[in-house]
Amino acid sequence: VNEAMAYMSQKVQGGELGLNDILATDIVLTIRQRLFAEAEAKELAVRDFACTFLGLISSANGTLIMQIGDGGVVVDFGHGLQLPLTPMVGEYANMTHFITDEDAVSRLET
Template identity: 55%
Template structure:
């Protein structure tokens, strides 16, 4: 299996106006288990605007996820299941809580959403805490496996740093590997999803997947720069003033 992956983030115009930087973070990689099986991992975290160090929390979350995956893949037995998702979230939380303790702050000061996709020949797992979104195709067309989470009140959501994060964690498992996949922060939700039906907006994703499906492996830098330009374009900034992150993966034939 050959996956082509690309990810990028761009600061929102409202953050620029407020003198803040981008508080999104992402990570995407294709690695191998100890048995030699390829595994795709892609994660997105979005720092809470109300948190003192939300952007740092998002970066810590994806760093912890990457470290967790490296350790999990080294095990003789690697399974993609709900237990893996729970262990991943616990690892992310532990990393953020340790950072908070070392600085004399609280975990809430590092609050961020967290979502991702893990896929291997034997199956795929989507997991999510908070808003933002996931789209994937395991052979039945592009679908939204998890409805983006809203909090109890308007403009609120759940965070991986919340005490009940493991309880509110939502997962969706598939027995097939992904053919196409995307993960994004909530700054792109209204562009990437039909919010009324919680379905993927195919015209948004199709051009990206078409390019990735034929892109040579030596064009990774060019793909990342092109995605960055798209996220910072007037066409996108006219639709959203929030930070934007997009991670994409396509399985090439």
């Protein structure tokens, strides 16, 4: 969370905040970089930091919702509660995808 917030603050201050897939990918890559560095620093496997990822950025210009894994973001844009992205499921029961997975960026949904 802190890494994503620091990245967003930098983008906002630089006037570079475009709510698009490029931003979502950059956020995921930034979070992954921090998780992998933390795992290495603590001499742990990166799987010890495995987690799903949900993100939402909203401004007067629009809203960007991001997801990796089986969580869900519920929004209300004035037409009642909606689940704009379907939570991901894995190949088997009780299986999901994590931001630390090798294919996390390709699984990112916006």
